[in-house]
Amino acid sequence: MMGEEAYARARKMGLKEYHSRIQKRVSPYLPVLEEIEEQMNALSHVPVGLIQIPLKKVIGTASKGRTNAFAANFMPILDPGSEFSTKWGILYEGIVEQGLNQPIKVLEYLNQYYLVEGNKRVSVMKFLDSIYIEAEVTRILPKRTEEPENVLYFEYLPFFNDTGVNYLWFSQPGSVQKLYELTGKTPGEKWTSEERSDFLAAFMRFRAEYKLREASSDPKKLPATTGDAFLVYLEACGYADAPKKFEPQLRDELKALWGEFEKTKEPENVTLVLKPEEPKAKGGAALLNTLFGPSRVNVAFLYTREPSQSGWTYWHDLGRINMENNMGDKVRTTVSVVADPAGYEAEIERLIAEGNSLIFTTSPLMLSACMKASVKHPEAKILNCSMLASWQRVRAYYVRLYEAKFLIGMIAGALTENDRVGYVADYPIAGVAANINAFALGARMVNPRVKVMLEWSTHKGFNPDDPFGDDSVQIISSRDVGAPSHHAVEYGLYSCRDGEKQSICIPVLDWSRIYEAVARSVLNGSWKETGAGQSKAVNYWWGLSSGAVDLVMSQRMDIGLKRLVELVKEHIREGVFWPFESIIRDQAGEIRCPVDGRLTPADVIAMDWLVDNVVGGFPAKDELKDEARALVELQGIREIPMPSASAFSWKAEEV
Numbered sequence: 001m002m003g004e005e006a007y008a009r010a011r012k013m014g015l016k017e018y019h020s021r022i023q024k025r026v027s028p029y030l031p032v033l034e035e036i037e038e039q040m041n042a043l044s045h046v047p048v049g050l051i052q053i054p055l056k057k058v059i060g061t062a063s064k065g066r067t068n069a070f071a072a073n074f075m076p077i078l079d080p081g082s083e084f085s086t087k088w089g090i091l092y093e094g095i096v097e098q099g100l101n102q103p104i105k106v107l108e109y110l111n112q113y114y115l116v117e118g119n120k121r122v123s124v125m126k127f128l129d130s131i132y133i134e135a136e137v138t139r140i141l142p143k144r145t146e147e148p149e150n151v152l153y154f155e156y157l158p159f160f161n162d163t164g165v166n167y168l169w170f171s172q173p174g175s176v177q178k179l180y181e182l183t184g185k186t187p188g189e190k191w192t193s194e195e196r197s198d199f200l201a202a203f204m205r206f207r208a209e210y211k212l213r214e215a216s217s218d219p220k221k222l223p224a225t226t227g228d229a230f231l232v233y234l235e236a237c238g239y240a241d242a243p244k245k246f247e248p249q250l251r252d253e254l255k256a257l258w259g260e261f262e263k264t265k266e267p268e269n270v271t272l273v274l275k276p277e278e279p280k281a282k283g284g285a286a287l288l289n290t291l292f293g294p295s296r297v298n299v300a301f302l303y304t305r306e307p308s309q310s311g312w313t314y315w316h317d318l319g320r321i322n323m324e325n326n327m328g329d330k331v332r333t334t335v336s337v338v339a340d341p342a343g344y345e346a347e348i349e350r351l352i353a354e355g356n357s358l359i360f361t362t363s364p365l366m367l368s369a370c371m372k373a374s375v376k377h378p379e380a381k382i383l384n385c386s387m388l389a390s391w392q393r394v395r396a397y398y399v400r401l402y403e404a405k406f407l408i409g410m411i412a413g414a415l416t417e418n419d420r421v422g423y424v425a426d427y428p429i430a431g432v433a434a435n436i437n438a439f440a441l442g443a444r445m446v447n448p449r450v451k452v453m454l455e456w457s458t459h460k461g462f463n464p465d466d467p468f469g470d471d472s473v474q475i476i477s478s479r480d481v482g483a484p485s486h487h488a489v490e491y492g493l494y495s496c497r498d499g500e501k502q503s504i505c506i507p508v509l510d511w512s513r514i515y516e517a518v519a520r521s522v523l524n525g526s527w528k529e530t531g532a533g534q535s536k537a538v539n540y541w542w543g544l545s546s547g548a549v550d551l552v553m554s555q556r557m558d559i560g561l562k563r564l565v566e567l568v569k570e571h572i573r574e575g576v577f578w579p580f581e582s583i584i585r586d587q588a589g590e591i592r593c594p595v596d597g598r599l600t601p602a603d604v605i606a607m608d609w610l611v612d613n614v615v616g617g618f619p620a621k622d623e624l625k626d627e628a629r630a631l632v633e634l635q636g637i638r639e640i641p642m643p644s645a646s647a648f649s650w651k652a653e654e655v
Contacts, residue, residue, distance in 0.1 A: 003089025010127045030067045031060030032116040048137035053135050058113040074123045078409030092124045103134040110153050130330050163191045168227035174641050202242035209250045221262040236371045256375045259392045270537045270648045272389045276517050288578045297522050300334045300356035304363050316362045319511025344369035347461045352380050370394045387431040390537045397514050400543030402438035404507040406549050406579040407565050408493050409442025412475045420451040422468050422476035426457050427620040429635040433607040438579045440454045440611045454616030458628035505553040513548040544573040585612045602648035608637050
């Protein structure tokens with residue numbers, strides 16, 4: 001193609017863009033930085049040097065100059081035969097024959113580039129669909145503000161300094177930190193040329209396959225940027241092998257993950273299932289599935305510790321046993337214990353290979369391994385016991401322990417003789433704030449003067465023999481569940497007077513309610529496969545109404561107090577009473593719930609604050625014992641942004 005013909009085609013593209021923008025009543029010309037940032041000359045100018053920059057991020061000019069020669073897409077619009085068109089055509093022919101051998105000059109502002117010199121070079125290179133262009137870059141540093149774009153930019157700058165990566169962008173704060181974690185790097189650690197090359201290869205291969213599928217998808221359902229999508233991909237499939245993957249494998253992985261990309265754009269992308277589905281008369285497909293569907297489901301359970309050594313595992317294993325007893329030969333269960341997180345993924349693979357079609361993983365630490373396995377094995381049904389899982393391919397399950405905590409708080413508030421009660425929490429992770437707050441609100445309902453003294457069992461300085469260092473704290477809510485080998489008195493709520501400890505009450509978790517319901521949904525065909533009308537992640541979150549949570553009280557408890565607690569428990573079970581309603585203030589005095597209001601289930605999951613009668617706060621990660629850090633890094637209240645309540649919808653009855 002000769003220069004004149006190329007210019008004619010480019011001009012046609014420019015005029016199309018020009019007229020389209022005129023119809024939309026927006027400027028048809030290139031953006032001008034000095035008009036966007038009026039204080040440009042007064043801001044700091046930082047030389048970056050000669051680097052390759054993404055051509056798509058060159059969006060305008062530094063000063064007005066000859067902006068009327070180009071439409072907003074950098075295609076020319078001046079008449080053919082003009083001096084400008086002749087020079088454009090000659091430049092085109094030279095670049096086609098010999099390549100571009102002279103860099104452009106640009107100003108970088110908020111991760112976009114504005115030309116100081118080289119308008120025609122950029123125009124020709126964009127016409128040729130080039131991806132990168134060499135540029136002498138000077139950065140214009142804006143003033144810090146709370147605007148989302150500004151926050152994202154200042155998160156990006158240290159990452160660029162470490163990596164030189166300037167070709168991907170995110171739309172959500174915190175994404176850069178997540179990318180560091182997924183790549184196994186730390187802020188301030190300079191990437192080697194090989195590491196930069198590997199990352200570029202991984203991203204460009206992903207981008208090529210993603211763009212192919214994106215072209216045939218609804219853009220309204222997809223993430224705001226390709227960088228957002230790449231982050232979802234790395235969370236699901238990992239980074240270690242990403243630079244080595246080729247098109248067929250990437251294509252299969254993106255096909256399996258496409259629902260996850262679309263889900264991230266939805267304002268409500270997690271469905272909270274709050275109780276079991278009511279039994280329905282069998283008919284149609286359900287009846288056929290009962291007659292001709294599977295007669296048995298193989299179910300695997302993955303634990304981090306032996307049930308005899310871990311209270312958490314003990315109650316899960318008891319749930320497995322109860323499910324077996326209730327379902328008989330309709331289920332066959334397998335148990336696997338893996339202590340090292342590095343072995344989770346391989347063990348899930350092994351369990352699937354052995355014919356287990358339903359897999360329950362009992363720790364949030366296993367979520368990443370679950371996701372990777374689900375991409376490779378879409379036929380497997382994998383669930384993870386966690387609060388914040390929001391993957392369409394891996395369902396989450398948990399219990400509303402805060403309902404029992406509210407009742408325990410009532411008992412503690414009634415029994416204290418000095419308006420002080422103690423609360424020993426374990427991990428400062430999602431969901432724990434709701435448990436603490438429910439306890440504090442329950443205590444205050446029966447004793448308006450009560451204060452809740454908060455300590456953490458995972459804190460470096462924690463002394464289990466004297467958790468509060470204060471003899472006046474005599475009613476204590478401690479860890480919720482214990483293994484058979486553990487001393488039972490110091491679990492649940494207990495009293496400590498004159499060195500004598502007595503158990504008062506303890507919450508009971510019946511995981512079999514969830515395990516059995518899920519297994520039956522697989523057998524009767526009511527489990528909805530990913531892509532079969534399911535557009536959101538599913539999170540089973542059951543409480544007193546399902547029997548997944550209950551409370552056992554000591555026979556020594558006052559009968560009147562026991563009757564009161566049973567009455568409130570029944571009201572919570574029936575949905576008549578809700579622990580988080582009426583006026584609630586946090587520790588700073590801010591009203592979190594108005595006097596005539598009620599927090600939604602989504603508000604409770606997203607809770608990252610404490611009510612005003614709690615004395616104490618959330619410990620930072622560096623204040624915790626080493627064994628607590630991995631879980632806190634994954635779901636810590638102060639380590640990761642808590643989700644917005646708007647991310648959740650909920651249904652009263654649905655499996």
